[in-house]
Every structure is written in C-alpha cells, then in structure tokens.
Amino acid sequence: MKQPQPVRVFATADIGEAALDRLREQNYEVEVYPKTDAPLKQLIVEKVNSGIDALITTLRDSIDEEVLSAGAGTLKVVAQIAVGVDNIDRAAANRYKIPFTNTADVLTEATAEFAFFMMGAVSRKLYSSERLVEENRWRSWHPYYPFLGDEVTGKSVAVIGTGRIGKAFAKKCIGLDMDLLLYDPIASDEKFVEHASREMELRHECGFARKRHVAGYVGFEEALEQADYVSLHVPLLMPGESETPTHHLMNDKAFERMKSTAYLINTSRGPVVDERALFEALIRDKIAGAALDVFEQEPLPPDSPLRDLRLKDRLRVFHHFASGTRETRLSPDPEIGMAGRAVQAVIDAIEGRYDGDPKKMPYVVNKEAFEK
Numbered sequence: 001m002k003q004p005q006p007v008r009v010f011a012t013a014d015i016g017e018a019a020l021d022r023l024r025e026q027n028y029e030v031e032v033y034p035k036t037d038a039p040l041k042q043l044i045v046e047k048v049n050s051g052i053d054a055l056i057t058t059l060r061d062s063i064d065e066e067v068l069s070a071g072a073g074t075l076k077v078v079a080q081i082a083v084g085v086d087n088i089d090r091a092a093a094n095r096y097k098i099p100f101t102n103t104a105d106v107l108t109e110a111t112a113e114f115a116f117f118m119m120g121a122v123s124r125k126l127y128s129s130e131r132l133v134e135e136n137r138w139r140s141w142h143p144y145y146p147f148l149g150d151e152v153t154g155k156s157v158a159v160i161g162t163g164r165i166g167k168a169f170a171k172k173c174i175g176l177d178m179d180l181l182l183y184d185p186i187a188s189d190e191k192f193v194e195h196a197s198r199e200m201e202l203r204h205e206c207g208f209a210r211k212r213h214v215a216g217y218v219g220f221e222e223a224l225e226q227a228d229y230v231s232l233h234v235p236l237l238m239p240g241e242s243e244t245p246t247h248h249l250m251n252d253k254a255f256e257r258m259k260s261t262a263y264l265i266n267t268s269r270g271p272v273v274d275e276r277a278l279f280e281a282l283i284r285d286k287i288a289g290a291a292l293d294v295f296e297q298e299p300l301p302p303d304s305p306l307r308d309l310r311l312k313d314r315l316r317v318f319h320h321f322a323s324g325t326r327e328t329r330l331s332p333d334p335e336i337g338m339a340g341r342a343v344q345a346v347i348d349a350i351e352g353r354y355d356g357d358p359k360k361m362p363y364v365v366n367k368e369a370f371e372k
Helices: 016-023 041-049 067-070 091-095 108-123 126-134 164-174 190-205 218-228 252-257 275-283 327-328 338-350
Strands: 010-011 029-032 054-057 077-080 156-160 177-181 215-217 228-233 263-266 289-292 316-317
Touching: 010 041, 016 029, 016 338, 041 054, 041 067, 054 338, 067 091, 077 338, 108 126, 108 164, 108 228, 108 263, 108 289, 108 316, 108 327, 156 164, 156 218, 164 177, 164 190, 177 190, 177 218, 190 215, 218 252, 252 275, 275 289, 327 338
Parallel strands: 010 029, 010 054, 054 077, 156 177, 156 228, 177 215, 228 263, 263 289, 289 316
Antiparallel strands: none
C-alpha cells in the first residue's frame, strides 16, 4: 500500500524552535532557510515548485506571480509572519486560489509602545546624551549647554490612522496628558473618543492632570498644523488601489503644514513617508526631528540621504524593530506571538479546520478569493 506523502513546510526564516516544533508535532516535514539574510527568490520558487504544502514568509520575501504560479494546485497556504502583506501579489494569490495569512493583533501593543518610546527618545535627545557620555565629551552641568530636549507631557499628538495600533498608541499618550488629534482616512471610532475623553476628564478630576485634555477626530491638514508630534499608523495603500492612498502621505506639502517644533514618528510602512521630502524638511529646519522604524527601502541603503551626519541629533533610525519583543516575535501561542499565529495558520489550512473554508479561517487575508 502506497504511503501518504508527508506534509512539507518551507520557512524563509527561522521563526523559533518552539513554534516550529508545533508543526513537527503534526508530523510535518519542516525545512527552514538557515541564514539571517533573505533567501533568493529563485530558491523560494524552486521550493514551491517542488510541491511544498505551506510556505512561511516574511516582509522581505517577494511573493509574486512567479512564486504563486509555481504553487498552483499544490501550495495550500502562504503564512506571513507580519501584519503587512505588501510583498504578496494579492491578485495572483486569488487567481490561483492560494490563501495567505498575516499576524494582526498580536503585535499591537509591542508596536504601539515602541512608537511611544521613539517619540520620547527623539524628543528628549536620549541618543545624543548617551553618546556625549560614551565619547567622554561630558564636561560639566549647565542649564542649556550642550543641548536641550523637548518635553512630551502635556503636548498634542496627531495619531494618523486609528486602527488597533493607532488606538493602542493613543491610549498610552493619555498617560502623558497629551491632547489627541485623531485622523483616519477610512473610518472614525467615536466610541473610542468617548472613552478617551472620559479617562481624560477623570484624570483631571483626580488631580492627575493640571488641565482638562481633549480627544477628537480632525482633518488631516488640521492634525498636521496643530500637532507637536505626528505618529503614523496607516497601512500602505498605493494610488489606484484605494480612494485614500497613503503612499507618500507625508510629502513636501505635508511637512510644510507641520510646526517647525514638531516631530514625525513612523512605525507603519516606509513608503508612507517621502524620504527625500523628509530630508529636505529636516535639513531646512521645517520640522524639529523624526524617528523612523521603517523605510522606503530596507535595509536602509548606504547612500540614503537619511544617513547625512547633519541629521544625526534630530533623526533617529531603527531596524524595523517595533514588534521586536521575545513574546511578540517568537511565542508559539497564537494569542501572543507572531510565530505562533503563523504556525496556527498553517495548521488550520493543512488540517482543513473551519470546515476547510478559508473564508472562515481567522488569519486568512484574501477571503474574497473563496467567495462562491
């Protein structure tokens, strides 16, 4: 009697033994690309073409027509260990009826708190201070030499995009008695405004805040003009694929509207910011500073203008690290970790859970491909 073929899974990156062991417990054959750099796309095509059942991917992998066509009829799921799916050709996945999944929800708090910390770090010049001590250039205490930072408490923050992460970030800002200028290109959450306002009122009544702070939705231009901090939490939407595209949302015109004392924070997607325009805004003192965790091209190229040494005390750059906690990245629990959620998505698809219907599977993104 012919033995059934084992389920084969290929992961383009090591997502942690604890999570991968959940697949091995299902008697799946698991192959992991061993290097920290991304595999060549041709290798991914070869693995898919060899008949693997599941592909675990990251944002750095181009899952395009070539990859997906190689999996037509054999590839049962592409499980992305990220919220964003910009690297996956949705139209091609739909055409070949290949479900792809993401890891929304579990990285909400980690990303929101990192944006919060970035805001404080760039505003209070933590890097500049640390470098002063590290390089033994700290000579004496003085009221304003060699530099001063800007206080965050009591200021106003524009939260651009009020999905899960945007709202989690906004809630943290309430603790610093900040006014919330909320903007969302798709929908507003008035219930959130009501609850935030109640918390602000209670903080004032209890004497935790010296003044009554406010929260509310405003237009994009108004948010930019009034905010001391602008924090981006929108998905990347290209012109033509949405009535409200976010590609280069922060451009020359946007920076012109910001206060010269304001700061930009970006933990959303790199191309939401026009980096050339940001460079010009910083070099010409149109804004006070910026902190970025994502970039138009990743890793940040050696010749990027954002590496200009004239910006080093006003621009903080990080390595796409907002979700980078042990819990969020590696926990095998799908309610806690990205790895756990990606693995669960594979198991759901391979084992035919939820009646084998991808529309019912909680982590599937392209549910529309399976509508009758």
